[in-house]
Amino acid sequence: MNLDPLSIPYRAGESVLRLAWVLIFLVFGNQTFGGFTGVGLVVVAWFLVTLAYQLVYYQRFEYELTDDTLDIASGVVSRRNREIPIRRVQNVDISRNVVHRLLGIAQIDLETAGGSSTEASLKYVSFEEAKRLQSEIGRLKRGDTSTDETTAEAPTERELFAITSKELALLGVIGIDLRLLSFVTVLLPVVAPSLTEQFGDPLVGLAVTAPLAAVAIVAVTAAISGALAVTNYYGFRLSRVSEELHYERGLLQRFSGTIPLEKVQTLSISENVIARRLGYASLAVETAGYSPNDAGSQSAVPLADRRRVFDLAQSVESFEDVAFERPPKRARQRYVVRYGIVAAVVVAAAFAVDRFTGFTFAWYATAVLVVAAPVAAHLKWRNLGYDLQSEYIVLREGFWTRTISVVPYYRVQTVVDSQTVFQRRRRLATLVVDTAGSSGLTSGATRALDIDEARASELREIVADRLQQELVERREQRRRERLDSIEAAA
Template sequence: MRLDPLSIPYRIAENSTQIAGGVVVAGIAGSSGSGGNLLQGATIFFGIAAVGVALVAGWNVAYYRRFRYELTGDTFDIESGVLSRRDREIPYRRIQNVDIRQNVVQRLLGIAEVRLETAGGGQTEAQLKYVNREEAGRLQEEVGRRKRGQEPSVDESEAEQQTETLYSITPRELGILGLVSMDLRLVPFLLVALSVFGPAAITSMLPDVDQWFLIGPLVGLTTLVGLAILSGIISMLQYYDFQLRSHGDEYRYERGLLQRYSGSIPVEKVQTLSIRENVLARWLGYASLTIETAGYAPGQGSGARSQSAIPIAERDRVVELARSIEPFDEVTFERPPKRARERYAVRYLLVALLVIAGTYAVTLVPDISGPWFLSALVLPVVPIAAHVKWRHRGYYMGEEYAITRNGFWSRRITIVPTYRVQTVLSSRTIFQRRRRLASVIVDTAGSSSLMGTDAVAADIDAEQADRLRETVADRLQVAIGQRDSS
């Protein structure tokens, strides 16, 4: 089978855009040697551009003619390559996900990119650029059937009976998602921009006011407003018309406005569930649900190991769906001992003293003055912050699940089935040892271990940590034995 014929003009436009910079530089360099003759220079410039486009067009026509794919009895076969040929046979059992992507232009043309994600692969195994949208859906469905060992003759009515809509985002929820989404990774860029341009802007608008007294409030206010608007818009575009469906032994999702994604989450690859809620979402009674899976490559967009099952919904609804995936019971978290709270207070006190010292140091710069001592107002916040951090940490050890809770500004409750545990270990830093504390880390085959966000029972009693580690290890062996016997 071939790619869609419309992939030829689209790839030509796409590749031409990518090399446009080089073509422009070459054209300018060529026209500069025309001795000032405008007509001759323009002819050289457009001649080089035409040659570049012709080469791109020829390459993409050859790419289209030499690209073949086929679904055989056991493998997804792909033949590709213009100058050097490459033949691949991808077993269905290795394919984790058939990911479909479409941007706005591709949707108008009715074409889509298909990506094959495989177990354990660090990169996308294969890409089909581009096939008809209906063909992309057929490939996604057909590969899923063959993975499950079903005959390809399952009719549409039976397929519809296997599909159940678990979650569909509403316009209200999409608006709340935009409200509660704030990406703090943009803060450094905004701070740098405001530090460079802020003083001049204030001086021009308010020449008679000491600009240094306004920099702090302006930076804080502008940063918060900018983050709220930008991150909110990005999140709304990413999760527009989000749909999650149960389809046989996998979950199917679709999302996105400008860039449309469609993919699947194999049930057998689910490692952990994470219920996440930042302060604003928690205050409004909302949360999100993230599924960690094994085998996807980090940083591959919708093919990443961490996938939103519910981007935003009322908390009770999120917990209900989480229990439909992994049936855990009501839990009561055991908090760290109170001496852990003392550790947090010392840590925050040191940070507060650094802030006060830094504020005072700024006043030593010539022509800069101000009530630096007002920064001491952060000191009363120290015990409150320590208590809040302690209060929002905890763990629960059940018969079949280990559940941890961490974070205040962005709280995460992680549910780990014991049969999914890969390793369990306890760690004690030099500061924890002074207070007889330790942390227990429950590692799975998902992305948590790679990104440092495992399920962690943090700052619990050292002896309790040893017992918890042994309990998780013992119950892992029991769970493995039960699954092997069944």
């Protein structure tokens, strides 16, 4: 099979656009170049050259979906032949931006567990072909190899979740990145001095400009994140087709993809401060396919009622209702000390600036931080927890964004317990339950922070043992299934 013929002019257009900034530079930077007509000529010439190249690329790009592999032969100068085993495919994603939608073409991406980037990308095929590939790959993965489309029973599609406009609007509000806000508040004292010089009394200046700037920055952040949330998750729909989740989303750029349930590594339910107040949460399903910076694509439910999110999560992985066990109280003392030290350093720095530089301000205002330290410590401690269930370990961490990770023992890769010098003083340890999940770098939450050291080493062995038990059980099950199928055939 070939790509869609429309991909030739589109790809040529893309490379012309990539050249655009050079052209702009030429037009404005160099008058002798010939102005707009000269540039126009360059654009046309470049377009023709790339068009020719893309024509060859198109002719030399072939793919074929067989019963158990996707074969891709590509390359103009250096040829590359690939066979991707269908069984190893983790996700199949289709994305279409506005232009793609006008032309009726789509980009299809295949993810496998190996490697750090997308395994294969077809740029571009017709939308119908993309849909066909997606459903065919899904069908072949289920082990249904009958090529006769009519007799193969169509798998029933069950809708699990569709975003309402209320939820979408809320997402815009809740989706404010609180980390960005905290960054802004850190930045403010740096920006403020230049503003305060406009006023006679620096104290008045600070009092006026700081809240103003804060409000402005929060508003801008909210507007941007709201707009992003709405365009990204407009028309979000999640459905289940036999053993796969299908999602669709996007206003301008449409995405649709599959998440294979049998390859799910961890589930994470996250709720930030505002969402928690309003009783909302979001659900992310992590598979081993995506690269770490692809976090957006894995979001299974961007925002929904907390109860509903838990129901959905439990339909994907049948964990029990969670009852968290918190770390011992001495962990909280550790945070009091830690935050207290940070607060003291800030106060001392503010005092030093006030005393030894020309810039004077109400340095004692930073003393609020010293009072806030125990509160912050308590909040951090309160939101920690773990729950050991028969098939899952559930971990919870974070105040600003609280993340609950559900890790099946069966998916555990390594179990690590570590103790820093400070943790050893308080007989605490951190247990990390590592899986092949992809957002390990961003969430970092599959750990039980600061639990009792004896309990940590106990848990380490329990988790490792339960993995072995699960393996034995699954092996047994597979053997039984094999025997059954042999008997059925006989």
